[in-house]
Amino acid sequence: MDASALVDATLEGDRLALARILTAVENRTPVAEAALRRLYPLAGKAHLVGITGPPGSGKSTLVSALIGAARTAGRAVAVVAVDPSSPITGGALLGDRVRMQSYATDRDVFIRSMASRGHAGGLASTSTAAAAVLDAAGFDLILIETVGTGQSEVEVAAAADTTVVLEAPEMGDEVQAIKAGLLEVADIVVVNKGDRPGAQRTASQLRAMLVAVGRAGVRQTGHPRATASAAELAAAERPRPKEPEVLVTTATTGDGIPELLATLDRHRARGRAAGGTPARLARAEAQVWAILADRLRADLRAPSYRAATDALLGRVASHEVDPFSAADALLAGLRPEKSP
Numbered sequence: 001m002d003a004s005a006l007v008d009a010t011l012e013g014d015r016l017a018l019a020r021i022l023t024a025v026e027n028r029t030p031v032a033e034a035a036l037r038r039l040y041p042l043a044g045k046a047h048l049v050g051i052t053g054p055p056g057s058g059k060s061t062l063v064s065a066l067i068g069a070a071r072t073a074g075r076a077v078a079v080v081a082v083d084p085s086s087p088i089t090g091g092a093l094l095g096d097r098v099r100m101q102s103y104a105t106d107r108d109v110f111i112r113s114m115a116s117r118g119h120a121g122g123l124a125s126t127s128t129a130a131a132a133v134l135d136a137a138g139f140d141l142i143l144i145e146t147v148g149t150g151q152s153e154v155e156v157a158a159a160a161d162t163t164v165v166l167e168a169p170e171m172g173d174e175v176q177a178i179k180a181g182l183l184e185v186a187d188i189v190v191v192n193k194g195d196r197p198g199a200q201r202t203a204s205q206l207r208a209m210l211v212a213v214g215r216a217g218v219r220q221t222g223h224p225r226a227t228a229s230a231a232e233l234a235a236a237e238r239p240r241p242k243e244p245e246v247l248v249t250t251a252t253t254g255d256g257i258p259e260l261l262a263t264l265d266r267h268r269a270r271g272r273a274a275g276g277t278p279a280r281l282a283r284a285e286a287q288v289w290a291i292l293a294d295r296l297r298a299d300l301r302a303p304s305y306r307a308a309t310d311a312l313l314g315r316v317a318s319h320e321v322d323p324f325s326a327a328d329a330l331l332a333g334l335r336p337e338k339s340p
Contacts, residue, residue, distance in 0.1 A: 003021075003034035004034070006020055006031070007038045010133075010136075011136070018110065018133070018134075021035045022112050022130050022133060025126050026115070026126050036133070043135035045140075046131075046140055047161055047265075047268045048131055048142050048159065048162070048283075049142065049161065049164060052163070053165050053167060054168075056168060057166040058166060058168065058193055059145050059146075061192075062166060062190065062192055062257075063143050065249075065252075066141075066143060066257060067143075069258055069260075071108065071109065073261070075108075076109075076138060077142075078141070078142045079109075079110070080112055080145070082127055082145065110134065112134075127159060128283060128287055128290075129287070131144060144159055159286065160283075161271055161279050162188065163185055163187045164186070166191075166192050167202065168192055168193050169191060169197070169198040169201070183206070183244075186210075188245050188246075189245070190256075191206065191249070192251055193250060193252075194250040194255060195253065200248065206246050211243055245263055247260055299334055312330065
């Protein structure tokens with residue numbers, strides 16, 4: 001089935017066709033590009049919610065609980081779960097699908113695990129494109145769950161309309177989260193596992209920390225501007241509430257989940273009232289920069305350049321040439337009119 005037929009079937013509600021387009025998106029095939037050229041103009045209506053936080057904070061359990069609350073309200077929900085890549089195959093480990101099997105027969109729930117493919121932030125560049133496909137397919141709420149490792153998790157803020165950061169009580173992660181820049185990009189902070197001792201205390205500590213951060217006007221994301229990626233810069237430049245709301249939930253029992261969904265809806269309404277421009281511009285910048293990087297890399301690996309590229313990379317590996325000079329030389333090769 002070609003891209004046009006897949007798009008037509010997807011827009012008619014064919015979930016198998018939707019899955020095939022998402023596979024093409026993940027593999028970055030010509031079918032994906034052709035499909036996105038048609039689907040992207042139809043997107044822009046869904047609420048994209050990024051969910052991140054340290055391992056063990058209960059992200060997948062929270063996502064499952066949010067799905068249940070949204071379905072109770074009659075809303076169609078999609079999940080893009082960015083899993084760690086297999087070091088052998090590069091594929092996703094599919095752990096999130098295993099945890100969400102109770103929704104497997106619900107046509108208004110679509111869950112897709114995608115491999116991070118070694119991306120520094122755990123948020124594969126294809127995840128944003130996948131969200132656009134799901135948006136065009138008619139899903140009202142799209143949850144983007146990230147791996148939850150490393151400081152670059154702030155990139156989720158560039159892909160989402162609303163960023164939710166999870167913390168767990170008594171894990172000592174509050175200060176680490178601030179160091180990693182997670183709390184600085186949060187629209188909503190959730191202390192999950194609220195049935196554990198110390199949950200309310202952790203929430204109070206986080207509120208106090210966020211007030212202090214807001215008053216200080218701190219905008220560091222842990223990445224010097226000169227070395228930050230386009231997505232990191234876009235995330236850092238998005239306007240953020242000075243004091244994000246802090247909620248307490250227990251995803252395993254559903255406590256606090258309706259309140260979280262209501263808070264997400266309020267944030268969505270505020271964004272729409274404000275035009276949603278900063279978040280959408282950040283997302284557009286991250287997408288376009290990622291495509292430019294992919295195309296530049298593809299050009300440099302084309303047969304006409306591959307030998308020269310590999311030779312120059314070998315010289316960098318042997319420390320004969322520094323990486324900056326190598327990058328300049330590669331760019332000059334693609335743009336001879338710019339050469340000195």
